[in-house]
Amino acid sequence: MPVHNEEIARTFDEIADLLSLRDENPFRIRAYLRAAQTIRGQQRELADRVKAGEDLDALPGIGADLAGKIAEIVTTGRCQALEKLRKQVPAGLAELLRIPGLGPKRVRALSSGLKVRSRRDLERAIASGTLAKVSGFGPRMREKLAQELKLTPQQPARWLRSVAAQFAEPLAAYLRAVTGVDEVVIAGSYRRGRDTVGDIDILVSAEDAPAVAAALRRYDEIASWSAEGTKRITVVLRSGLQVDVRITEASAFGAALHYFTGSKAHNIHVRRLAQERKLKINEYGVFRGERRIAGDTEESVFGSVDLPLIPAEMREDQGEIELARDGKLPVLVTRADLRGDLHAHTDASDGQESLKSMALAARAAGLAYLAITDHSQHLGVVHGLDENRLRRQMDAIDRLNGELKGITLLKGIEVDILESGDLALPDAVLAELDIVVAAIHGHFDLSERRQTSRVLKALEHRAVSILAHPGARLIGARRPIALDFERILKAAEARPCFVELNSQPERLDLDDAQSRLARECGALVSVASDAHSGAQFGYLAGGIVQARRGWLTARDIVNTRPLGELRRLLRATIR
DNA sequence: GCCGTTTTCGGCCCGACTGTTTTCAGTCG
Numbered sequence: 001m002p003v004h005n006e007e008i009a010r011t012f013d014e015i016a017d018l019l020s021l022r023d024e025n026p027f028r029i030r031a032y033l034r035a036a037q038t039i040r041g042q043q044r045e046l047a048d049r050v051k052a053g054e055d056l057d058a059l060p061g062i063g064a065d066l067a068g069k070i071a072e073i074v075t076t077g078r079c080q081a082l083e084k085l086r087k088q089v090p091a092g093l094a095e096l097l098r099i100p101g102l103g104p105k106r107v108r109a110l111s112s113g114l115k116v117r118s119r120r121d122l123e124r125a126i127a128s129g130t131l132a133k134v135s136g137f138g139p140r141m142r143e144k145l146a147q148e149l150k151l152t153p154q155q156p157a158r159w160l161r162s163v164a165a166q167f168a169e170p171l172a173a174y175l176r177a178v179t180g181v182d183e184v185v186i187a188g189s190y191r192r193g194r195d196t197v198g199d200i201d202i203l204v205s206a207e208d209a210p211a212v213a214a215a216l217r218r219y220d221e222i223a224s225w226s227a228e229g230t231k232r233i234t235v236v237l238r239s240g241l242q243v244d245v246r247i248t249e250a251s252a253f254g255a256a257l258h259y260f261t262g263s264k265a266h267n268i269h270v271r272r273l274a275q276e277r278k279l280k281i282n283e284y285g286v287f288r289g290e291r292r293i294a295g296d297t298e299e300s301v302f303g304s305v306d307l308p309l310i311p312a313e314m315r316e317d318q319g320e321i322e323l324a325r326d327g328k329l330p331v332l333v334t335r336a337d338l339r340g341d342l343h344a345h346t347d348a349s350d351g352q353e354s355l356k357s358m359a360l361a362a363r364a365a366g367l368a369y370l371a372i373t374d375h376s377q378h379l380g381v382v383h384g385l386d387e388n389r390l391r392r393q394m395d396a397i398d399r400l401n402g403e404l405k406g407i408t409l410l411k412g413i414e415v416d417i418l419e420s421g422d423l424a425l426p427d428a429v430l431a432e433l434d435i436v437v438a439a440i441h442g443h444f445d446l447s448e449r450r451q452t453s454r455v456l457k458a459l460e461h462r463a464v465s466i467l468a469h470p471g472a473r474l475i476g477a478r479r480p481i482a483l484d485f486e487r488i489l490k491a492a493e494a495r496p497c498f499v500e501l502n503s504q505p506e507r508l509d510l511d512d513a514q515s516r517l518a519r520e521c522g523a524l525v526s527v528a529s530d531a532h533s534g535a536q537f538g539y540l541a542g543g544i545v546q547a548r549r550g551w552l553t554a555r556d557i558v559n560t561r562p563l564g565e566l567r568r569l570l571r572a573t574i575r
Numbered sequence: 576g577c578c579g580t581t582t583t584c585g586g587c588c589c590g591a592c593t594g595t596t597t598t599c600a601g602t603c604g
Contacts, residue, residue, distance in 0.1 A: 027587050031576035063577050101593090103602050138595055188604095201604090229592055232604095244604080246591095259589090264604070271588040276580090282589055 002047045002448075003074045005039050011079050012036040012066075017094045018085040020104035021111075034061040037265055039070075041318040043517035044486060047074040060317070092118040099148050101141065109134055123149055158196035159241060160475060162505035162542060165190075167239050168200040171219065175245075178215040181206045182250050187260040193313040193545035195475060195508045199242040203260045209247040216245060252284045255295035258302075259283035265317035266310075273305040273321070281305075313548040330553045333527075335544045337554040339562060340369035341537065343414065343437055343468060343500060343528035348393055349374035349384055352533040355396055355409070361534025363407035369563045372397060373412040373437045376424045385413065387429050394432065408563055410434040414468060419443040421457025423464070430463035435570060437500070439468035440481065448482035455483060459491050465573045466526050467492060469502040469509040477506070485514055489521040497573045498526045498558050501550075503543025504536075515550020524558045524569070 016032040019025075038061045039046065049056060051074075056067040073079050095118065096107045110116035113134045116125050125131040126146050132139075168186050176184045181204055185191065188201030206212050209230055216222070216233060226242075227234035233245045248256035259267060260283070274281040279288055285295025286304040294300035299309045307324045311332050314320040323329050345351030346358050353361070355372065362370040374393065375384040385393065390413060397409045412435035416424035423430065423438060430436050438458050446454065458464060470488065471480035492499050499518055501510045510518060510525070518525050527543045529536055547557065554560040558569060 025576080028576050030587080035576085057577095061577065065576060101602070105601060136595070136601080140594060144594095227592060227603095232591060234592090260604090262604085264588095268588050275588080280589085284590095 002045065003077060005042055005046055008046060008070055008073050009036040009039040011073055011082055012039070012069075014094065015079075015082050015085060017097055018082075018089045021089050021093050021097070021107060022085070023104065023108065031061065031066070034265065035066050037317070038062060041316055041513065043513040043520070046070055048486070050074050060319070090117045092121075095119065096122065099145065101144055101148060106136060109136060119149060158198050158476070160505050161190060161193070161195055161197055161545075164197050164200055164241060167221070167237055167241050168202070168243065171200075171221065171237070171243065172202055174219055175202065175204055175212065175215070178206075178212060180208050180211055183253065185257060187246075187257060188244075188262060191261050191312045192263065192315055193549050195511065195546060199244060201244045201246065201260050203253075203257055204245060204247045205250050205253045205256075206247055207249060212245070212247050246283075248283070250296070252295050254297035254299070254301050255281065255285045256283045258298050261312050261315065263316050266315040266321070269317045269321050270302075270305060270307075273307075277305060279304060311548060313545060314551065330551050332548040333544060333552050333554045333557055333560065335541050336366075337557070337560045338367065338527065338540060338544070340367050340371075340559045340566065341529050341531070341540065342371040342410070342412070342435060342466060342498075342526045342559055343373050343502070344370055344531040344537075345374050345414075346372060346393075348389065350532060355393070356400055356404075357534060358531070359400060359404055359407050359409055361531075362537055363404075364534075365537035365540070367407065367537070369408045369410060369566065371410040371412040371435045371437070373414040373435065376413055376415040384416075384424075387425065390425075390429060391432075412437060412465075414439055415464075416441055417454065417458040419446075419454065421454040423458060423461055427461065427463055430461075433463070434567075435465045436461075436463045437466045437468045438464045440472045444472055444478065444481050446482070448484060451481050452484040452487055455488055456491055459488070459495060459497060464497055465570055466498045466500050466528075468500045468528070469504075469507050469530070470499055471509045471511065471514070473507065473509050473511075475506050475508065480509070480511075485517060486521065489514075489518050489523045492518075492523040493521050495573065496524070498524045498569075500526045500528050501543055501547055501552075502528055502530050503539040503541075503546070504530050505539060505542055508542065508546045510546075510550065512546060512549035515547055515552055519550065519552055519556050525552060525556055526558050528559070 012032045013036045016029045019029045038059055050071050056070055057063050069079060090111055093107050093111055096102055114125050114130055116122050126142055131137050131142055172184045172186050175181055183205040185203045186200060187203045189197045190200055204212050213233055221237045222235045223238045224236045226236060231247055236242050246260055271281045279286055285292040286301055294304045302309050310320050310324050341362060344358055346355050347353060359370060377384040377386040394411045397411050401409055411433045413433055414437045417438050417440050418424055473480035501515060527547050529539045531537050
């Protein structure tokens with residue numbers, strides 16, 4: 001069983017936790033955390049790179065020592081440094097670090113003073129009153145901890161970006177309407193386009209901060225206030241979503257927006273560049289000594305360290321700063337680049353609208369072509385098409401194409417990949433279609449070896465044009481299937497066929513790292529809505545955000561091509 | 576533990592807010 005990057009990252013996270021509990025050098029701790037982030041952002045498995053003899057210490061934040069530990073972890077499955085630390089720190093303390101308000105210092109005080117080493121110990125210490133004896137735990141802190149102990153078990157849930165948007169966008173709109181407010185931007189991981197967000201950061205540009213706070217107080221969706229300063233206010237909405245509102249003056253808006261957008265690792269890197277230039281960057285601007293030299297726009301902040309504006313979706317300190325420095329930033333795809341959509345359903349299978357209704361909705365969404373790809377018969381739950389019904393739909397598409405202006409329908413199918421890797425419809429009927437989208441809808445839990453060979457076998461079918469939602473994940477509900485993505489993407493590039501980036505908000509599959517890997521492997525990507533109703537063409541915008549996080553340009557995406565070129569590319573997949 | 580167009584040693588982003596404390600440490604983002 002190969003060790004995955006996530007496991008290496010977790011090992012380093014745990015080492016960082018344990019080091020912090022031992023009050024070790026904070027920079028050493030940060031080095032482990034930074035390395036964990038770097039590892040999570042790697043699209044290729046480090047285990048493979050170690051096996052290939054690659055130099056991992058070229059990765060940012062990874063030097064000879066950590067490269068050695070990575071090699072140890074992937075070859076032995078163990079990490080001696082971690083095992084040693086585990087013996088030195090009482091078990092359970094790391095768990096206490098997860099409780100908001102408790103950091104390494106307080107956890108150490110709890111452990112050494114009261115032998116509190118678990119959540120249960122802490123509950124007892126609060127109930128019995130012994131906690132009051134420990135310095136640093138006054139009445140407010142004890143009350144806060146009692147509350148957190150009740151809440152934190154179900155806390156770590158992240159929100160789908162699209163769900164968070166339903167609460168965040170109305171609040172942003174409300175704040176925009178407040179008198180004296182110049183500008184409101186939802187920043188943070190939301191602006192960077194993460195598929196899920198932990199909380200929402202809203203940046204407000206206004207001269208009169210107290211007036212904004214007063215207006216926020218009148219917003220009727222707020223359940224509680226957890227922090228209130230003159231510049232930053234934290235509230236929890238009735239939905240349970242936490243929102244940080246940060247108020248800034250217009251002259252510092254760019255610096256504040258850059259700071260509040262993050263990511264933290266990206267900000268630290270940019271600030272380090274500033275230091276090298278004898279500058280200081282904070283959320284109020286860029287300073288040389290006392291003098292403020294930039295900060296009204298994000299461009300001016302980047303410009304102060306000789307960088308062009310880096311798109312928010314790239315700001316993860318995964319190499320984007322180096323690319324920007326070298327003038328090699330990709331021109332990321334935009335929604336306006338999309339000319340068509342290659343995956344959609346009608347009421348012939350599990351969609352909600354007729355063929356014609358979907359065609360008109362696609363046209364209204366600015367698309368010039370749309371592939372109709374209802375499910376194949378095998379997927380019983382969705383009334384899939386058999387050969388006869390598929391042929392009737394193909395006739396209906398021909399008629400509609402004769403009738404409609406401004407939109408061309410392509411004849412397609414979303415055919416099941418069976419457990420064996422065979423397809424659920426015979427090759428003969430598939431060959432009559434313009435486009436065949438192949439997808440996994442069952443047998444999710446095969447081993448990586450079997451799952452990979454299953455998909456590779458499906459891709460060998462000459463009819464297959466696109467591998468749909470390749471990871472088959474449902475965010476928060478179903479883990480991605482175990483696949484050797486690099487092999488799949490290289491096979492797709494070689495055949496050639498395309499890989500889908502499915503835009504359904506709970507799928508967003510390919511994910512960001514896989515999208516980058518697809519680009520690196522040269523596999524063309526189809527950003528597809530998988531729409532089951534006309535309104536769902538709106539999901540394409542979210543798919544594009546994910547594609548931008550994957551550094552994709554319009555050239556990397558097959559459905560940015562005009563219909564003629566698309567048809568040529570599709571024909572190349574069939575031969 | 577990492578890193579270098581000042582450095583292979585000596586730095587390492589920067590500020591807001593809270594609670595507990597009397598001027599600041601801890602936590603958080």
